[in-house]
Amino acid sequence: MALVVTKFGGTSVGSTERIMYVARHLIARQQCGDRVVAVVSAMGDVTDELVAKAGEVCPEPPEREMDMLLATGEQVTIALLAMAIHSLGHRAISFTGSQVGIVTDAGHTKAKIREVRAERVREALEQGRIVIVAGFQGMTVDGSITTLGRGGSDTTAVAIAAGVGADVCEIYSDVDGVYTADPRVVPAARKLDEISYEEMLEMAATGARVLQLRAVEFARNHGVTLHCRSSFNDSPGTIVREGDETMEQAIISGVTHDTSEAKVTIRDVPDRPGVAAVVFGMLADANVNVDMIIQNVSESGTTDISFTTPKEDLVRARRATDAVVAELGARTWTVDESVAKVSLVGAGMKTHPGVAAQMFKALAGAGVNLDMISTSSIRISCVISASEVERAVRALHTSFGLDSDEISAESSPACGEVN
Amino acid sequence: MALVVTKFGGTSVGSTERIMYVARHLIARQQCGDRVVAVVSAMGDVTDELVAKAGEVCPEPPEREMDMLLATGEQVTIALLAMAIHSLGHRAISFTGSQVGIVTDAGHTKAKIREVRAERVREALEQGRIVIVAGFQGMTVDGSITTLGRGGSDTTAVAIAAGVGADVCEIYSDVDGVYTADPRVVPAARKLDEISYEEMLEMAATGARVLQLRAVEFARNHGVTLHCRSSFNDSPGTIVREGDETMEQAIISGVTHDTSEAKVTIRDVPDRPGVAAVVFGMLADANVNVDMIIQNVSESGTTDISFTTPKEDLVRARRATDAVVAELGARTWTVDESVAKVSLVGAGMKTHPGVAAQMFKALAGAGVNLDMISTSSIRISCVISASEVERAVRALHTSFGLDSDEISAESSPACGEVN
Numbered sequence: 001m002a003l004v005v006t007k008f009g010g011t012s013v014g015s016t017e018r019i020m021y022v023a024r025h026l027i028a029r030q031q032c033g034d035r036v037v038a039v040v041s042a043m044g045d046v047t048d049e050l051v052a053k054a055g056e057v058c059p060e061p062p063e064r065e066m067d068m069l070l071a072t073g074e075q076v077t078i079a080l081l082a083m084a085i086h087s088l089g090h091r092a093i094s095f096t097g098s099q100v101g102i103v104t105d106a107g108h109t110k111a112k113i114r115e116v117r118a119e120r121v122r123e124a125l126e127q128g129r130i131v132i133v134a135g136f137q138g139m140t141v142d143g144s145i146t147t148l149g150r151g152g153s154d155t156t157a158v159a160i161a162a163g164v165g166a167d168v169c170e171i172y173s174d175v176d177g178v179y180t181a182d183p184r185v186v187p188a189a190r191k192l193d194e195i196s197y198e199e200m201l202e203m204a205a206t207g208a209r210v211l212q213l214r215a216v217e218f219a220r221n222h223g224v225t226l227h228c229r230s231s232f233n234d235s236p237g238t239i240v241r242e243g244d245e246t247m248e249q250a251i252i253s254g255v256t257h258d259t260s261e262a263k264v265t266i267r268d269v270p271d272r273p274g275v276a277a278v279v280f281g282m283l284a285d286a287n288v289n290v291d292m293i294i295q296n297v298s299e300s301g302t303t304d305i306s307f308t309t310p311k312e313d314l315v316r317a318r319r320a321t322d323a324v325v326a327e328l329g330a331r332t333w334t335v336d337e338s339v340a341k342v343s344l345v346g347a348g349m350k351t352h353p354g355v356a357a358q359m360f361k362a363l364a365g366a367g368v369n370l371d372m373i374s375t376s377s378i379r380i381s382c383v384i385s386a387s388e389v390e391r392a393v394r395a396l397h398t399s400f401g402l403d404s405d406e407i408s409a410e411s412s413p414a415c416g417e418v419n
Numbered sequence: 420m421a422l423v424v425t426k427f428g429g430t431s432v433g434s435t436e437r438i439m440y441v442a443r444h445l446i447a448r449q450q451c452g453d454r455v456v457a458v459v460s461a462m463g464d465v466t467d468e469l470v471a472k473a474g475e476v477c478p479e480p481p482e483r484e485m486d487m488l489l490a491t492g493e494q495v496t497i498a499l500l501a502m503a504i505h506s507l508g509h510r511a512i513s514f515t516g517s518q519v520g521i522v523t524d525a526g527h528t529k530a531k532i533r534e535v536r537a538e539r540v541r542e543a544l545e546q547g548r549i550v551i552v553a554g555f556q557g558m559t560v561d562g563s564i565t566t567l568g569r570g571g572s573d574t575t576a577v578a579i580a581a582g583v584g585a586d587v588c589e590i591y592s593d594v595d596g597v598y599t600a601d602p603r604v605v606p607a608a609r610k611l612d613e614i615s616y617e618e619m620l621e622m623a624a625t626g627a628r629v630l631q632l633r634a635v636e637f638a639r640n641h642g643v644t645l646h647c648r649s650s651f652n653d654s655p656g657t658i659v660r661e662g663d664e665t666m667e668q669a670i671i672s673g674v675t676h677d678t679s680e681a682k683v684t685i686r687d688v689p690d691r692p693g694v695a696a697v698v699f700g701m702l703a704d705a706n707v708n709v710d711m712i713i714q715n716v717s718e719s720g721t722t723d724i725s726f727t728t729p730k731e732d733l734v735r736a737r738r739a740t741d742a743v744v745a746e747l748g749a750r751t752w753t754v755d756e757s758v759a760k761v762s763l764v765g766a767g768m769k770t771h772p773g774v775a776a777q778m779f780k781a782l783a784g785a786g787v788n789l790d791m792i793s794t795s796s797i798r799i800s801c802v803i804s805a806s807e808v809e810r811a812v813r814a815l816h817t818s819f820g821l822d823s824d825e826i827s828a829e830s831s832p833a834c835g836e837v838n
Contacts, residue, residue, distance in 0.1 A: 016475035023476075050495070056435040057442075057499050058506035065505070068513050069498035072491035076469070079488035080476050086484070087477035094487050098517075099562055143518055 002167040003125070004029060007039040007135065007157035011174045012231035013077050014044035016084075022231070023084035026130050030090070037121060037131045037164065039157040040081060042073025063108035067137070067147045071097070074134035074153070082132050092130040095120060097137030098145060101163075102156060104138035110149035111138055113218075118163035125164070133160055151212025158215050162222035169224050171211060176230035177238035178203065178210050180402040181255040185390050188403035192253060193236070196243030199253045199347050200226075202379040206343035207258030216240065243347055251348030251355065252400040257393050259340045259386050261291055261308040263371070264321055268302040268331035279305055279324050286320035288313045292341070292374040292383060302331075306372060308383060311337060339371065340389035343381040344396060356380050362399035368392045421586040422544070423448060426458040426554065426576035430593045431650035432496050433463035435503075441650070442503035445549050449509070456540060456550045456583065458576040459500060461492025482527035486556070486566045490516070493553035493572070501551050511549040514539060516556030517564060520582075521575060523557035529568035530557055532637075537582035544583070552579055570631025577634045581641035588643050594629050595649035596657035597622065599821040600674040604809050607822035611672060612655070615662030618672045618766050619645075621798040625762035626677030635659065662766055670767030670774065671819040676812050678759045678805050680710055680727040682790070683740055687721040687750035698724055698743050705739035707732045711760070711793040711802060721750075725791060727802060730756060758790065759808035762800040763815060775799050781818035787811045 006026070013019050022038070029036045041047075050069050054061045061069075078094035085092035101117025124131045135153025138146050148155050154171055161169035178200065181189040195203075197220035204213040210228055219226050219240065229237025269275055276295060283290055291308045309317050314335070321333045342363075349355040359380055363370060368391060372383035384392055397403055425445070432438050441457070448455045460466075469488050473480045480488075497513035504511035520536025543550045554572025557565050567574050573590055580588035596610040597619065614622075616639035623632040629647055638645050638659065648656025688694055695714060702709055710727045728736050733754070740752045761782075768774040778799055782789060787810060791802035803811055816822060 016472060019476055053435060053495075053499060054502055057438055058502035060506075061502040062505050065498045065501045065513060068501070068515075069495060072494045072498075075491045075494075076472075076488060079484045079491075080472060082484045082487070083473055083477035083480040086481050087479075094484060096487075096564075145515075 001033045001035065003035045003037075003164060004168055004170060005037045005039060005157050005161040005164070005166045006170045006172060007153060008041065008172045008231055009153060009174075010041040010044050010047070012172050013040050013081065016080065019043075019077070019080050019084050023081060023088055025231075026092075027085060027088055027090050030130055035125045037125070037133060037160055037166070038081065039133045039135045039153060039160060040074060040077045041135050041153040042070075043077050046073040046076070064144060067108045067111075067145050070147050071134070071137045071145045074136055078132045078134045085130055085132075090130065091128060092132055093124050094132040094134070096134045097156065098139035098143070100133050100160070102138035102159065103141060104146045104148070106140045106144065106146070108144075108146055111140075111146035113138060113148070113155065113159050116159045116163035118160065121160065121164055151214055154212045154215030155218055158218045158222070158224050158226070161224045162218070166224070168227050169219065170227045170229060171215075172229055172231035173210065174231065175210050176233065176235055177228055178208065178240070179254065181393055181397045182207075182257065185257070185393050186255070186397045186403075189397065190402060190404045192238045194239045194241070195253055196347055197240060198243060198378055199345050200240045202343070202345040202376065203254055203256050206341060206345065206379065206381055207256040207260075208254070211240070250346060251352050252344055252346035252402065254345050255393050255396045255400070255402065256343045256345060257340055257389050258343075259389060260310055260312075261339065261341060262311050262314055262317075262335055262337040263306055263308050263339045263383060264317060264333060264335050265304055265306040266321060266324060266330050266333045267304055268300075269305055269328055270330070271301050271303040275303070275328060276305065278328060280307075282324050282327065283307075283309075283317065283320050286316050288317045288320055292372050292381065294372050294374075308339070308341065308372070338386040339383050340386040340392075341381050341383050342389060342392045342396065343379055344400065345379045347378050349380075350377050358399060359396060362395045363392055365399075366391050366395035368395070420452045420454065422454045422456075422583060423587055423589060424456045424458060424576050424580040424583070424585040425589045425591060426572060427460065427591045427650055428572065428593075429460040429463050429466070431591050432459050432500065435499065438462075438496070438499050438503050442500060442507055444650075445511075446504060446507055446509050449549055454544045456544070456552060456579055456585070457500065458552045458554045458572060458579060459493060459496045460554050460572040461489075462496050465492040465495070483563060486527050486530075486564050489566050490553070490556045490564045493555055497551045497553045504549055504551075509549065510547060511551055512543050513551040513553070515553045516575065517558035517562070519552050519579070521557035521578065523559060523565045523567070525559045525563065525565070527563075527565055530559075530565035532557060532567070532574065532578050535578045535582035537579065540579065540583055570633055573631045573634035574637055577637045577641070577643050577645070580643045581637070585643070587646050588638065589646045589648060590630060590634075591648055591650035592629065593650065595652065595654055596647055597627065597629050597659070598673065600812055600816045601626075601676065604676070604812050605674070605816045605822075608816065609821060609823040611657045613658045613660070614672055615766055616659060617662060617797055618764050619659045621762070621764040621795065622673055622675050625760060625764065625798065625800055626675040626679075627673070630659070669765060670771050671763055671765035671821065673764050674812050674815045674819070674821065675762045675764060676759055676808050677762075678808060679729055679731075680758065680760060681730050681733055681736075681754055681756040682725055682727050682758045682802060683736055683752060683754050684723055684725040685740060685743060685749050685752045686723055687719075688724055688747055689749070690720055690722040694722070694747060695724065697747060699726075701743050701746065702726075702728075702736065702739050705735050707736045707739055711791050711800065713791050713793075727758070727760065727791070757805040758802050759805040759811075760800050760802050761808060761811045761815065762798055763819065764798045766797050768799070769796050777818060778815060781814045782811055785810050785814035787814070
């Protein structure tokens with residue numbers, strides 16, 4: 001008898017028919033002998049509709065009120081799902097984030113979980129109920145409703161799983177697992193059976209949308225095993241857990257890409273100690289997220305500093321960069337919104353030299369020009385032109401032997417064809 | 420500087436445009452120097468839409484989950500209204516029923532208020548904020564969300580007004596006060612400037628829809644002055660307060676009517692002591708609300724017992740009456756759904772004999788047949804055929820001198836023409 005936390009996203013509960021389907025699924029799980037907790041998101045486009053309504057009355061809504069508004073989305077889902085289970089003759093009980101004891105800081109619209117008081121979940125499970133929890137939301141110690149921001153429902157699920165000591169936290173969505181690349185770009189992409197937290201973190205950070213970065217971090221920090229699977233079928237998905245010797249040790253787990261960032265370059269910054277600290281200090285103060293950074297020293301005593309930032313931060317980034325240029329006496333700055341980042345992720349590259357060289361060779365063979373390069377111990381990322389990103393991903397996927405036809409014959413990346 | 424609790428119903432907040440209008444109204448009130456609390460309902464048809472959604476997943480939803488679902492309606496309104504006030508440059512804060520300390524019993528979907536912990540409202544008012552409270556909802560001592568049932572938002576407003584010691588509780592709706600009769604039936608109906616709690620209770624109980632019975636009861640019990648007015652203009656409405664000698668002492672305050680009840684008659688019940696106790700005990704056990712009761716003793720040793728009950732209770736009433744007939748050995752029972760109740764309400768009738776006689780004469784003159792009669796010290800009600808109700812209301816309104824043209828000439832009901 002396992003204790004299972006399951007999470008269903010907005011598409012999975014996007015209609016009352018889908019809610020009935022989820023209800024039957026949860027009942028079946030319980031009938032197998034499992035104790036079942038379900039964490040659910042708002043139905044379909046409900047959150048977007050609420051955001052639009054807020055925009056009709058207030059251009060910049062106070063974040064506390066935004067959370068008050070958005071939290072209703074999941075509350076509707078939990079009530080309907082509990083009713084659906086009831087109509088099928090089984091016992092369920094729903095809890096909001098406040099009721100279930102998801103205590104957060106007061107960072108409205110992007111609150112961080114401080115504590116999970118899971119007693120009510122445990123009590124309800126002991127009474128034989130299926131427990132339904134609203135994802136994405138919590139409350140401050142003084143009772144204000146908060147929301148957890150992007151990926152919040154995944155994080156709720158992992159936090160509840162950690163709080164009740166679940167055997168596994170299953171994340172259901174419209175994809176059936178973690179792939180070696182985005183199957184829409186690489187038809188030959190292959191589903192991974194298992195992946196380590198570290199690799200999943202790098203993949204999530206570099207564009208894999210299937211799991212949210214902070215949920216994976218929370219899972220790693222609390223040792224929660226994730227199972228990422230499809231809500232439309234019963235096939236096994238991808239297990240995310242601590243990497244060990246029993247885990248498949250492919251050198252490269254996947255190729256990810258991300259077109260959500262822009263590149264900003266500050267030209268002719270005086271080259272003196274502390275300049276980078278000023279630039280990125282001012283950007284941080286302006287709440288601009290910075291991903292990759294490169295700095296090239298020129299011979300004239302000035303330097304160019306480039307960084308990438310999410311396009312949604314660009315308004316703030318432009319303002320902050322204007323101030324940086326004035327502060328440092330730099331010449332000017334430019335922004336390029338048509339860039340993309342392509343990344344190779346794999347724990348095996350730690351012990352396999354030559355991966356970077358093979359990556360650059362594969363990209364060169366595909367006629368892709370490199371703009372910026374950044375590496376971690378298990379990842380190599382390159383910024384390239386957005387127009388070349390699909391060609392780049394396919395070239396790398398093939399080069400590192402990830403295409404599903406080749407995999408069955410030979411899994412060594414050394415055997416991958418370089419285009 | 421007054422402390423004012425205002426309540427806006429679903430129509431008054433039925434769109435984001437209407438919410439902006441309410442926001443401007445509240446700000447104007449605050450700028451006059453008042454401290455302002457607003458209690459609001461769900462927008463327009465939102466509650467009906469949620470009930471329909473529940474019906475899609477569960478024919479008889481558990482009441483706890485129904486409350487979880489319905490409470491989202493008001494939560495959306497309070498967030499949007501607080502945002503609207505913010506966008507106009509003023510400070511507001513919203514609270515759910517749980518947050519504001521509306522503690523109820525566990526009678527889900529029709530919970531009774533046990534206690535109002537109004538500290539958070541008082542604190543927010545002291546900070547200079549306009550306080551927005553979700554109507555219709557509360558929580559049990561163990562934190563489950565409850566709803567207060569029909570008229571719940573009016574009751575929330577009155578409870579908050581009592582809790583914070585407000586000078587007045589203003590109930591805004593799409594009608595501009597309490598009328599001597601339904602203006603759709605009697606075009607000459609006249610708005611009342613003032614009415615006592617007792618009269619308002621009788622009018623609400625006999626068909627006046629402008630204020631909910633339980634809200635008036637709560638106001639009377641806690642001495643909260645009500646002001647019932649239009650959300651579409653600034654005209655003064657009707658004040659409801661303790662009757663005293665300064666209050667206009669019309670003999671008749673109004674004529675009300677109600678077509679929402681059906682009449683059930685049990686035929687040939689053995690006439691022995693305790694029979695009525697059995698009948699109405701069994702109906703009460705079946706959760707059937709009973710309004711008027713008459714019993715006629717026949718010469719054969721049996722009796723007919725008739726009662727009226729809300730049509731929405733008829734399914735339960737039919738079941739219970741079947742059992743009653745079997746239990747008592749009565750002959751049969753019949754139901755008449757095409758009945759109406761017409762009532763005269765007025766504190767002055769206590770000291771004016773002959774009101775009943777004039778009422779019956781007026782109805783007879785209009786060719787209206789009486790089916791059942793019931794009286795209190797300040798009300799006389801007659802059950803008649805539904806097809807005759809409008810004629811009956813108009814005849815009584817004219818007979819008792821309530822028509823607006825006659826009022827200006829002479830206000831004594833003795834001068835009213837009997838049709």
